[in-house]
Amino acid sequence: xEPSPVKKPFFTPTVIVLxxxxxxxxxxxxxxxxxxIGAVTNLNNQxxxxxxxGIDVAAGVALAAGGFTTSAxxxxxxxEHFHDIVRPALLTAMLGxxxxxxxxxxxxxxxxxxxxxxxxxxxxSVLFEVGxxxxxxxxxxxxxxxxxxxxxxxxxxxxxxxxxxxxxMIDTLLRFVDRSLSKIMFFFIILGVVLSCLHQSSLGTLxxxxxxxxxxxxxxxISPLLFLLSAISVGFPMVIMESIISSRSFGLKSEMDVLxxxxxxxxxxxxxxxxxxxxxxxxxxxxxxxxxxxAASIMWIIxxxxxxxxxxxxxxxxxxxxxxxxxxxxxxxxIFGVLMNRINTxxxxxxxxxxxxxxxPSIGEISITIGFVALEILLYRTLVMIFPVISxxxxxxxxxxxxxxxxxxx
Amino acid sequence: MANSSRRDFFKTLGIIGAGxxxxxxxxxxxxxxxxVSDNRMGVLVDTTVCIGCRRCEFACKEAHNLPTxxxxxxxxxxxxxxxxRPDTKALTVVNxxxxxxxxxxxINVKVQCMHCDHPACVSAxxxxxxxxxxxxxxxxxxxxxxxxxxxxxxxPFQIPAFEYEKAIEPEIRKxxxxxxxTKKGLLPACVNICPVEALTxxxxxxxxxxxxxxxxxxxxxxxxxxxxxTEVGGTSWLYLANKxxxxxxxxxxxxxxxxxxxESLQHAIFAYFLPPAMLFSLLGGIMWLNRKSEENE
Numbered sequence: 001x002e003p004s005p006v007k008k009p010f011f012t013p014t015v016i017v018l019x020x021x022x023x024x025x026x027x028x029x030x031x032x033x034x035x036x037i038g039a040v041t042n043l044n045n046q047x048x049x050x051x052x053x054g055i056d057v058a059a060g061v062a063l064a065a066g067g068f069t070t071s072a073x074x075x076x077x078x079x080e081h082f083h084d085i086v087r088p089a090l091l092t093a094m095l096g097x098x099x100x101x102x103x104x105x106x107x108x109x110x111x112x113x114x115x116x117x118x119x120x121x122x123x124x125s126v127l128f129e130v131g132x133x134x135x136x137x138x139x140x141x142x143x144x145x146x147x148x149x150x151x152x153x154x155x156x157x158x159x160x161x162x163x164x165x166x167x168x169m170i171d172t173l174l175r176f177v178d179r180s181l182s183k184i185m186f187f188f189i190i191l192g193v194v195l196s197c198l199h200q201s202s203l204g205t206l207x208x209x210x211x212x213x214x215x216x217x218x219x220x221x222i223s224p225l226l227f228l229l230s231a232i233s234v235g236f237p238m239v240i241m242e243s244i245i246s247s248r249s250f251g252l253k254s255e256m257d258v259l260x261x262x263x264x265x266x267x268x269x270x271x272x273x274x275x276x277x278x279x280x281x282x283x284x285x286x287x288x289x290x291x292x293x294x295a296a297s298i299m300w301i302i303x304x305x306x307x308x309x310x311x312x313x314x315x316x317x318x319x320x321x322x323x324x325x326x327x328x329x330x331x332x333x334x335i336f337g338v339l340m341n342r343i344n345t346x347x348x349x350x351x352x353x354x355x356x357x358x359x360x361p362s363i364g365e366i367s368i369t370i371g372f373v374a375l376e377i378l379l380y381r382t383l384v385m386i387f388p389v390i391s392x393x394x395x396x397x398x399x400x401x402x403x404x405x406x407x408x409x410x
Numbered sequence: 411m412a413n414s415s416r417r418d419f420f421k422t423l424g425i426i427g428a429g430x431x432x433x434x435x436x437x438x439x440x441x442x443x444x445x446v447s448d449n450r451m452g453v454l455v456d457t458t459v460c461i462g463c464r465r466c467e468f469a470c471k472e473a474h475n476l477p478t479x480x481x482x483x484x485x486x487x488x489x490x491x492x493x494x495r496p497d498t499k500a501l502t503v504v505n506x507x508x509x510x511x512x513x514x515x516x517i518n519v520k521v522q523c524m525h526c527d528h529p530a531c532v533s534a535x536x537x538x539x540x541x542x543x544x545x546x547x548x549x550x551x552x553x554x555x556x557x558x559x560x561x562x563x564x565x566p567f568q569i570p571a572f573e574y575e576k577a578i579e580p581e582i583r584k585x586x587x588x589x590x591x592t593k594k595g596l597l598p599a600c601v602n603i604c605p606v607e608a609l610t611x612x613x614x615x616x617x618x619x620x621x622x623x624x625x626x627x628x629x630x631x632x633x634x635x636x637x638x639x640t641e642v643g644g645t646s647w648l649y650l651a652n653k654x655x656x657x658x659x660x661x662x663x664x665x666x667x668x669x670x671x672x673e674s675l676q677h678a679i680f681a682y683f684l685p686p687a688m689l690f691s692l693l694g695g696i697m698w699l700n701r702k703s704e705e706n707e
Binding site for chain 2: 032033034035036037038039041043044045046048049072075076077078104107108109110111113114116117120121122123124125126127128129131186189190191193194197198201202205206207208209210211212213221224350352353354
């Protein structure tokens with residue numbers, strides 16, 4: 001099993017549907033940048049933040065947690081067993097965070113000033129902390145991805161015509177980058193985990209400033225801890241879900257032994273998250289809000305029961321861990337739970353002081369959010385076809401060179 | 411080889427430590443300075459005096475180069491049928507509420523930015539575009555703003571408004587306490603125009619004394635509460651009324667400054683960059699131990 005570019009036809013019916021969704025989003029994106037945020041969204045002075053922040057940014061960051069959790073498991077805790085899933089998880093995180101940045105870019109009124117964040121620091125602002133950490137982590141993710149690029153091209157740079165003179169130079173450069181990176185990569189790996197812990201938790205601090213505008217079921221002083229714990233528990237389910245979907249889509253055999261040993265971590269992680277969530281509820285006595293039936297209490301019960309309790313029980317069950325459809329279902333439930341939590345914290349629980357209406361995302365907002373997801377899947381498919389990301393059984397036995405040992409078949 | 415890589419490992423760890431130390435000083439220096447001067451100014455709004463003529467709305471628009479319309483139109487009292495909020499086209503609005511009994515007429519309440527002493531918007535702003543000035547004004551700096559609207563999420567009074575309809579250079583608009591006028595020694599436009607002196611401009615601490623004096627003198631006229639004296643840590647604008655402020659759509663707020671909780675959380679996580687640096691070292695240590703045990707095998 002070595003990572004190598006997937007050789008399968010790019011177009012499938014699903015891919016065509018995804019392309020249509022992306023084109024639809026492009027139309028709305030054009031409208032947003034020409035006519036302004038008000039023209040395509042239902043945002044107003046009562047509801048300044050909608051699903052572009054709640055889903056694209058908050059949930060996007062959480063669901064990209066597979067990157068740092070997997071890299072911590074494989075590199076820091078040195079579980080060699082999981083090396084095959086590090087690259088797919090890294091690619092998902094890299095794309096995930098890229099789209100978080102895009103989501104922010106769409107939502108900012110003065111998107112062209114986004115670079116101000118790097119220059120005009122406000123150390124008191126939670127949003128600043130999130131922003132600067134996400135920017136730094138995105139850079140780290142690109143650096144972590146570089147060895148996959150050098151793997152792909154070392155010894156294969158083959159420009160024709162006038163550019164052919166550059167071939168050996170670029171090859172030397174790639175080998176230099178590869179050598180230098182392998183010496184300092186541990187620094188970026190640890191930095192990636194630290195930055196992730198920082199901004200995953202700070203995302204939970206964001207809405208504390210909104211005070212009584214956020215429903216007490218989600219307005220908790222330990223919200224940063226809950227955000228961090230839920231992000232850590234959703235990391236592996238994301239990897240499991242992706243691995244099963246991509247192996248199915250490419251007709252590869254999924255590595256059930258790796259996935260089920262990965263699944264063994266999920267139950268306890270969810271247990272810790274649930275313990276803090278319920279403990280916080282008991283201490284602040286917010287359970288009284290569950291006795292009344294309204295949108296908040298219903299959403300809370302769906303989030304916790306369907307998204308935490310049931311999948312937690314499932315991941316503690318051996319039968320689930322060894323069955324592909326069951327572990328897939330359990331993983332999807334965890335992902336659903338964290339998605340719901342972010343939507344609830346940022347959107348459902350938010351009641352303006354002088355609300356005259358209820359926020360519901362517009363078609364434009366939904367189209368752009370869906371378009372981002374579709375584009376992300378398409379880019380993932382493209383990149384695994386170009387770069388050695390997914391581990392596949394070697395088809396032919398070849399002489400192993402230095403670089404073949406690292407994943408490129410020559 | 412194994413040794414040299416381990417040496418690299420520690421060398422780099424050292425560099426990170428130095429880097430983290432450098433970052434610490436930088437972020438501390440860049441934090442917005444919170445100036446709450448003892449001589450900061452304020453406005454005392456006596457809602458029992460206000461007649462709802464809405465001249466302040468007109469003067470405010472005029473002072474901020476917003477379309478004013480005809481001044482006669484401001485005599486139209488049908489606008490009071492609905493509660494209105496300040497927005498990008500009107501930085502202050504007057505609302506009307508029924509009086510305590512039939513004899514006393516309706517109560518009119520002017521609404522605008524309260525100019526908090528510990529403003530949530532100043533704490534929230536990702537680039538520090540909001541600032542609390544020495545004279546008490548909370549103002550917005552157009553040149554910094556990136557349009558994230560976290561100030562609107564944060565504001566405990568729902569005041570900042572954003573120009574959603576603009577694709578380019580949308581502004582955050584709110585009362586700026588007539589920053590441009592007070593700099594020149596002029597009164598805020600609304601205070602200046604008020605025909606019944608419902609608005610009193612002065613040093614905040616003097617206004618508080620004055621407010622309590624009025625309550626003492628006319629205990630029947632006022633309830634014993636100066637709104638803004640302690641709410642969210644105090645505001646530059648202060649209100650007097652003859653009935654509970656909650657009945658006039660003022661939010662029920664406690665006395666803790668709005669940004670208190672998040673700032674202390676934030677600063678605990680980043681205390682001198684120590685917690686992140688410690689996490690880094692801890693993870694580095696685990697990684698090193700795991701590598702070493704592998705080499706020994």
